[in-house]
Amino acid sequence: MKKNSFKKHISVDCVIFGYDESNNKLEVLLIEQKEPAKKSKNAFTAQFALPGDLVNEDEGLDEAAERVLKELTHVEGLHLRQFYCFGDPMRVKQEKDREWLNLYRSDPDARVVTVTYYTLVRKEMIRPIPGSFARNVVWKNAKRIPPLAFDHNAIVKKAGEDLRKHLDSDLIAKELLPQKFTLRQLQNLYEVILNTNFDKRNFIKRFKRDEVLVELGEKQKGLMYKPAQLYGFKKQDKASA
Amino acid sequence: MKKNSFKKHISVDCVIFGYDESNNKLEVLLIEQKEPAKKSKNAFTAQFALPGDLVNEDEGLDEAAERVLKELTHVEGLHLRQFYCFGDPMRVKQEKDREWLNLYRSDPDARVVTVTYYTLVRKEMIRPIPGSFARNVVWKNAKRIPPLAFDHNAIVKKAGEDLRKHLDSDLIAKELLPQKFTLRQLQNLYEVILNTNFDKRNFIKRFKRDEVLVELGEKQKGLMYKPAQLYGFKKQDKASA
DNA sequence: TGAATAAAGTGTAAAAAATACACTTTTAAA
DNA sequence: TTTAAAAGTGTATTTTTTACACTTTATTCA
Structure with missing residues (x-):
């Protein structure tokens, strides 16, 4: 050598x-x-x-x-x-x-x-x-x-x-959120990375349509105000270009 | 050194x-x-x-x-x-x-x-x-x-x-077409690079909307059939992220 | 000169996606 | 039971995308 x-x-x-x-x-x-x-x-x-x-x-x-x-x-x-x-x-x-x-x-x-x-x-x-x-x-x-x-x-x-x-196409959010997260957590993340603000309802529509989220049927616990529904990311198929 | x-x-x-x-x-x-x-x-x-x-x-x-x-x-x-x-x-x-x-x-x-x-x-x-x-x-x-x-x-x-x-965001077509070109030439280029076929009318709408083309008011010459309108790319401002 | 040919040119309706917008519900704490 | 804080939810409008077929124009050749 x-x-x-x-x-x-x-x-x-x-x-x-x-x-x-x-x-x-x-x-x-x-x-x-x-x-x-x-x-x-x-x-x-x-x-x-x-x-x-x-x-x-x-x-x-x-x-x-x-x-x-x-x-x-x-x-x-x-x-x-x-x-x-x-x-x-x-x-x-x-x-x-x-x-x-x-x-x-x-x-x-x-x-x-x-x-x-x-x-x-x-x-x-x-x-x-x-x-x-x-x-x-x-x-x-x-x-x-x-x-x-x-x-x-x-x-x-x-x-x-x-x-x-x-951010979007690579599903980067998955790496930055806990396994179970609220829609608010997801939105906060997008807002800080893209440096914008989204309307709550419109923001969610996108994910609903793309079917990347699963509603877990669980709620947050032990917090002061109304607990939110928890979500997870769907396991995705290994099909890409 | x-x-x-x-x-x-x-x-x-x-x-x-x-x-x-x-x-x-x-x-x-x-x-x-x-x-x-x-x-x-x-x-x-x-x-x-x-x-x-x-x-x-x-x-x-x-x-x-x-x-x-x-x-x-x-x-x-x-x-x-x-x-x-x-x-x-x-x-x-x-x-x-x-x-x-x-x-x-x-x-x-x-x-x-x-x-x-x-x-x-x-x-x-x-x-x-x-x-x-x-x-x-x-x-x-x-x-x-x-x-x-x-x-x-x-x-x-x-x-x-x-x-x-x-292809789209970088306006790559500009590098591959003559200064004056027909819409058909533009479409052919996109079709071969993306390996798809587009509908003529829909294809053009996009460029019309994005206002990247200028109609030159000239036509092709010396060809066998109906000559097409010639277009050019607009000069673009140097404003980008 | 008119018939044939080849490609240019053109519009609309329907579906999907993006946007704007505000009030009600739920929970826990006081 | 009232209050505080954030969750949750729906609709109308606009914009974008898609699907789709006939007419026009210039040229060539009988």
């Missing part, structure tokens, strides 16, 4: 959307870059960044994205969707990113092309753990993403566009 | 759809791999493949795709759309592709991740010229793609899906 030059040049980055039902917020999981143990001469300015990593020589792209996700969240089996490949020759050459590259990359000058993925998760289902590169892990409102390392702001933006485009 | 290991690992591949108006066929441009000048021991079995190449160290991905396209067709300014990144660690490790890799790659065992693009062109607008890797250049009906090198069959398949998905 030849020298392992592959590993320098391809990375994956993950945009992990976390849905917080309690306040109906959509957030993005970011890491805060870690300062090295022994301080370097220049003060290290930690930036926020997407979780990501170089792809190992023998590792598939999807697999690498899963690994990154798993290392961070200890959750497996989330559906990751590849959405774009960012490869500007200058994308890892900005001054602001220099320090971090010097600290963590065997070849800090290497050009890196990154393949990006997004996924969705219920925020309360995971307790992210900062990995080796990260000092901290934070959720940031998807509408107010701070300046990020590299070209990560562009990546988050594109991930959001893709998410909104596929 | 460090040693140039980038160039081994990232390629672009282009799915070039050619539209032949005269027989209403949609075709894909393939190269036939070239046998080396001095024959190697084993007989070289030429495969068909997508035009593509390794990305240069200082070159953007889009830029590389444009270069590949230009080298092959001598046409510039076509709109290339990135649609997926294929990175299976085994994608260039099949026995059938060994010979070609040995002949043309400085590091035939290197793992290569490929970023894929598709574009559309009126077939008669270009006369493709085989480049350095290619013995020949051929158009193949998009519905009957022969077995290709590497994972190129999967790439073509996905390109087709993406094309069909974006």
Whole structure:
């Protein structure tokens, strides 16, 4: 086997959307870059960044994205969707990113092309753990993403566009709601992702017609006001294009 | 600058759809791999493949795709759309592709991740010229793609899906019709790409409603039967998401 | 010049989908 | 039993989609 030059040049980055039902917020999981143990001469300015990593020589792209996700969240089996490949020759050459590259990359000058993925998760289902590169892990409102390392702001933006485009056809809501949920929960989710408001009655008609929901004949319990009917998603046949 | 290991690992591949108006066929441009000048021991079995190449160290991905396209067709300014990144660690490790890799790659065992693009062109607008890797250049009906090198069959398949998905919203027809065209030409194009048949009247209603066409007040000339009204696409404002 | 040919051109009715809109019911707490 | 909070529910209108067939026009050839 030849020298392992592959590993320098391809990375994956993950945009992990976390849905917080309690306040109906959509957030993005970011890491805060870690300062090295022994301080370097220049003060290290930690930036926020997407979780990501170089792809190992023998590792598939999807697999690498899963690994990154798993290392961070200890959750497996989330559906990751590849959405774009960012490869500007200058994308890892900005001054602001220099320090971090010097600290963590065997070849800090290497050009890196990154393949990006997004996924969705219920925020309360995971307790992210900062990995080796990260000092901290934070959720940031998807509408107010701070300046990020590299070209990560562009990546988050594109991930959001893709998410909104596929929300309906991909049945993404299934990944973000509990198994049993109310129509209101479903509507809240759509409203926060698409950043709109729907009329209750019209909103439901769509799902009724498409026959994706099952009425479970159960109701919510232990809440202050009128409990709502619970629904689930129908199991769908594996018939697609 | 460090040693140039980038160039081994990232390629672009282009799915070039050619539209032949005269027989209403949609075709894909393939190269036939070239046998080396001095024959190697084993007989070289030429495969068909997508035009593509390794990305240069200082070159953007889009830029590389444009270069590949230009080298092959001598046409510039076509709109290339990135649609997926294929990175299976085994994608260039099949026995059938060994010979070609040995002949043309400085590091035939290197793992290569490929970023894929598709574009559309009126077939008669270009006369493709085989480049350095290619013995020949051929158009193949998009519905009957022969077995290709590497994972190129999967790439073509996905390109087709993406094309069909974006045909309407991306106004792709604009790239495949002459400046002045008849409604029948427009319909033929849609029919061959989507592989369906439309009712003439209903088909047109959509465009009338969306106000993307301009009636030019001219008619076809010099044909045997009733000449049709000519249309053009409206210039569109640069307002999009 | 008129008959034949080939494709262009054209409208309407029915069904389905999307939208706008407001009051009643249910539950638990006070 | 009153109150608070959210669930639940129906209809009329508009828009969009679909289905469907005959007439008109320009040209070619007897």
